[in-house]
Amino acid sequence: MKLTALVDREGMRSVKSNSSSKREGQIDLSLADMDFMPPVEVKEALYRQITNGVLGYCEADEALKRVITQWYKRRYFSQIKSEELIFGPGMNTVLSLCVEAFTKEQDEIIVMPPVYAPFILSALHQNRRVREVPFIVETGKYEVDFTGFEEACKVSKMFFLCSPHNPITKVFNHEELRRLLEIAKKYHVLVVADEIHCDWSFLPYTSASSIDPLVITLLSASKTFNLQSMQTSLIYIHDKERFAEFTQAMKRHMISSHNGLAYAAYFAAYSYGEDWLNEVKEIVKGNINYFTSFLKKNVPDFIVYPNEGTYLVWMDVSRRFPDEKGAIEFFEKRKIDVILGSNYFATGVWVRLNLATGRQQIVEVCRRLYESEEVQ
CATH class of the missing domain: 3.40.640.10 (Type I PLP-dependent aspartate aminotransferase-like (Major domain))
Known part of the structure; x- marks a missing residue:
């Protein structure tokens, strides 16, 4: 089993897709909603329940x-x-x-x-x-x-x-x-x-x-x-x-x-979902390691705190921005949806990102975070 296919939310009434401004090229790392297909056994069970009419x-x-x-x-x-x-x-x-x-x-x-x-x-x-x-x-x-x-x-x-x-x-x-x-x-x-x-x-x-x-x-x-x-x-x-x-x-x-x-x-x-879970966790852990290492090397004023659990990362951006207004403008300009730390009653300037997505998305996010203001 290879989890290369990501869900297509278009027309599916997904909050994650509808909550985004959906400008062309937008990457949504906000809600804790994974982009991976669920276990095939789950899809089959739902199909069976529906087709049986129960x-x-x-x-x-x-x-x-x-x-x-x-x-x-x-x-x-x-x-x-x-x-x-x-x-x-x-x-x-x-x-x-x-x-x-x-x-x-x-x-x-x-x-x-x-x-x-x-x-x-x-x-x-x-x-x-x-x-x-x-x-x-x-x-x-x-x-x-x-x-x-x-x-x-x-x-x-x-x-x-x-x-x-x-x-x-x-x-x-x-x-x-x-x-x-x-x-x-x-x-x-x-x-x-x-x-x-x-x-x-x-x-x-x-x-x-x-x-x-x-x-x-x-x-x-x-x-x-x-x-x-x-x-x-x-x-x-x-x-x-x-x-x-x-x-x-x-x-x-x-x-x-x-x-x-x-x-x-x-x-x-x-x-039947344990193998699926283990594989998804391996992918997400790789995403977290890639993201953390890239920022440490290339965007050192964004501090990613150690991830011990979940598919989320918690990032301190207060070295770059004195308040959330600057952070909002920065991420909006780069077409990256995140959740601001004030939603969690945090002091300082923080963002939470969901990295349960394909590696290509993580690579692209890193590229956008690294690019200078002039390039945007």
Whole structure:
């Protein structure tokens, strides 16, 4: 299998294509939406579901639950059980449900910026307070402020953990997780771990719930296999009381899961998609290495932080630009779509880029970044 074919979004109602100005020659590295075709088994499963005409109400059967739990048991945490797995809606909705189910108005929720905006917005939209514990940048890496985290835990009810962390790509190691969970437990702070990018870790991966089974773990095939349109997440909750609280929150909003297309795609992906994933990761890691090496040599004032997980890169451009206005003009002039760091509550001038695309695109992006203002 060679993943040389990229998806053609023309006329397919793709947000990624429609969000771009679509000028001729535009390269979109913004949304976390891969350009690779999904596993062929997933496409075949969806085709079979559609041609059989079964597009009504469906349910997640034991066979589906079994292949999913086997995937995560084999890779990350052995204690997961199918009866402790909830099929939920898209991940952003799940974040809001967690806020509703496990906290009350004016409760404080801990986040670690720079961070994916819905962690903060899901709290603010429901009249919760956000307690920020920013990472400490040391020797070009993001480190946890354990002192700040302990102070925050003294007044907080819940902590949104994200590993690999979006957008900085940090993968929390076992010792970091152990210390964080120990502090959270000391102050009775509930930990909700978004591990949606776990299959994209380039380092040995530890799931937080493998250390403390009371951690609520959020998972999905959406980032692993690029199945965001399925709008289906997996919520692993070991504690029976928390399990009931979350399912009750879903019932209050009359959220039920009957997405037969998602179930067909997930069964195929978790059953047959591992070779595909390994190959895509190899391609993307090559893209990241190429991009990082090129910029270090040819555009040294753009600093790419080490990628530990995800198919994203987090780049500091503050040496070139004093504010985001200059960065916007620079990337627009070169017809490269990126996401600005302010979308992740970052201080300074940063951009996030998605490198899950063909190598020729990465080479062209590097060429455009290197060219002088006069050439453009």
